[in-house]
Amino acid sequence: MPILVLYEHPLSPYAQKVKIALREKGLPFEARMPEGIGAGHTKGEFADANPRREVPALIHGDTAIFDSTVILEYIEDKWPQPPLLPEAPAARAHARQIEDVMDTHFEAITWGLGELHFFRRGDEAVRKVIEARAGQQIAGFMAWLDGKLDEDDWFSGDDFGRADLSVIPYLNAADGFGYTPVAGSRLDAWMARANGRDSVSQTDAESRASITGMQMVSAAVEAGLFKRQYRDHRLEWMIKSGGMDIVQDGLAKGTIRFTDHWDT
DSSP: OOOEEEEOOTTOHHHHHHHHHHHHTTOOEEEEOOTTGGGTOOOHHHHHHOTTOOSOEEEETTEEEESHHHHHHHHHHHOOSSOSSOSSHHHHHHHHHHHHHIIIIIHHHHHHHHHHHTSOOSOHHHHHHHHHHHHHHHHHHHHHHHHHHTTOSBTTBSSOOHHHHHHHHHHHHHHHTTOOOOTTSHHHHHHHHHHTSHHHHHHHHHHHHHGGGGTTHHHHHHTTOOOEEOOHHHHHHHHHTTOHHHHHHHHHHTOEEOOOTTOO
């Protein structure tokens, strides 16, 4: 079998989803970090594979795939055992819906918290307003997730699966900023079970180890060397959560970017 190459950054929840899936299926892979990923003008194999210039991208022989959800679909189709999606169509749709919510609505919050904590966007007053709104939003999503568990051990039913691996990277990211499920709740117990899996614990350990390298990244932003991707749900979240000044400042200084590969 051709070697699986995963272009990733350990902090990316999208990349974490893929790493957890590969590890659950026992598939060896080589993790690579694209050069210049933060500036948005990478070149080479990764850039050819992903016109968004965002991780992850999966290279499998002559096959190159981007977008974490599409990659997960490829993995499931190519290596169906052990399955990460339930058999019933309704249950599969349920798992995919949870994944979509986490990848868009919830991801925007943890990404935005990274803008405040790692990239030091906005002044103290603006950060305080945004942080308060983020806390309220996270609490709402955690309540929603708690309800989705019902009496099951996993979001995917009896077994750990696609929905679970799509939730845990985001809750671990929120935990890194001090936001956790209500103690003793179903979600709290689920999070402990999920983090007890080798695939999750290894992936989370890699993520937390990489935070050390983020300590000086705000200086790179100020110097114009690092541009964060503000596409779609992230831009919406920043504006509605009180960060319009952050967006305008980033545009003026050229420290935020949008996908421009298809521009003519």
